Amino acid sequence: MHPKFRSRAVLTGAAGYLAVQFWHTFRNRNSWPFCAYNMFNYDLPEKWQQFRIVLHDADGHTTGPTDPWCLLPVEFFRVVSIMNKMFFGPAGEDLRRTFCTRTLDLVNKTSWGDFDEIRASPVSPASAPFVALDVYVVEVDNECDAFDRSSVRTTELIHRHDPQGVAAGKETGWRIREK
DSSP states (O other): OOHHHHHHHHHHHHHHHHHHHHHHHHHTOOBTTBOSSGGGOOOOOSEEEEEEEEEEETTSOEEEEEOGGGGSSSBHHHHHHHHHHHHHSSOOHHHHHHHHHHHHHHHHHOOOOOBTTBOOOOOOTTSOOEEEEEEEEEEEETTSOTTOTTEESEEEEEEEEOTTOOSTTOOOOOEEOOO
């Protein structure tokens, strides 16, 4: 094989690979082995579980379902770790209630912007304070819309913090995808 041809073939292959990688990055899509974020380049199982939250304000408006990343002003992956320890660890009901009370207090009294891996604090559509928090575990797969956090296979309400009773009987707007 001629050296010039070999170098052109290598350059063409590298350029093609980079073009596909850039497409995945800019479209925020993952298709193994191409990934929008190289740090998270792995093959997912057919179905997996994630957290979702729904916030309820004092005027009866609902925010969500959405990811829990906006609840705390820390990196989004740390929020998921905290939620795992809080709702699947040895924490008792009293600690969960205290966590939800303090989290809602933080969200209502402090706002923070979207920066790097920290997601912006949630904002009530009516500017009323949030008074209730629902925590769900949902099952998703590749057919679920990655940009629509209500698009899921199944939902399970694992904790409801609702001291004023505003969330009872509320419709959450899940878009359950058929299996």
